[in-house]
Amino acid sequence: MPVSRGLSTRRGLLLGVAAAAFVPRSAAAAQDAYAGSSFRKLTAANWRSRLPSDAFAVLRQADTERPGSSALLQEKRSGTYHCLGCDLPLFRSAWKYESGTGWPSFHTAIPGALGLKTDWMIGVPRTEYHCAQCLGHHGHRFDDGPRPTGLRYCSNGVALRFRPA
Numbered sequence: 001m002p003v004s005r006g007l008s009t010r011r012g013l014l015l016g017v018a019a020a021a022f023v024p025r026s027a028a029a030a031q032d033a034y035a036g037s038s039f040r041k042l043t044a045a046n047w048r049s050r051l052p053s054d055a056f057a058v059l060r061q062a063d064t065e066r067p068g069s070s071a072l073l074q075e076k077r078s079g080t081y082h083c084l085g086c087d088l089p090l091f092r093s094a095w096k097y098e099s100g101t102g103w104p105s106f107h108t109a110i111p112g113a114l115g116l117k118t119d120w121m122i123g124v125p126r127t128e129y130h131c132a133q134c135l136g137h138h139g140h141r142f143d144d145g146p147r148p149t150g151l152r153y154c155s156n157g158v159a160l161r162f163r164p165a
Helices: 002-030 044-050 053-061
Strands: 079-083 089-092 114-119 126-131 137-142 152-155 160-164
Touching: 044 053, 053 137, 089 160, 114 137
Parallel strands: none
Antiparallel strands: 079 089, 079 160, 114 126, 126 137, 137 152
16 A cells, blocks of 8 residues: 555656646746737838837847947936837836946846847847837846846837836
């Protein structure tokens, strides 16, 4: 009897571990609050007609604006930074800081506003971030930011819209 109980317990444990391996994927899919967003159904032509050409290149083609070219580098007012593509709030002005990189940088993002993926475009892995609602590319996240998070969300200003408080 102890043997069968041991096998049964072991089998249950193995089945439980196997089932748990699938939870992160299905949980991640279930947590995509924007899966049904109408912005995800827009074609490239739709986006091209909605966005300025430089914003289209960044948001829809993962381009990068020239460093130092964003007017948002000098923005000091209180407010919120939104995705230019779909107007989803992404960052608060209190989280912006001067990184010295030539791009607007933030140490914190609004929870649930961004998606992450690994980008190999330059031959080394980087963490790309995009708007969770429209999937527009915004920039890259690095681990060299200030407290409290130690993160730097390096943003293309052309992909953002600032809304004063």
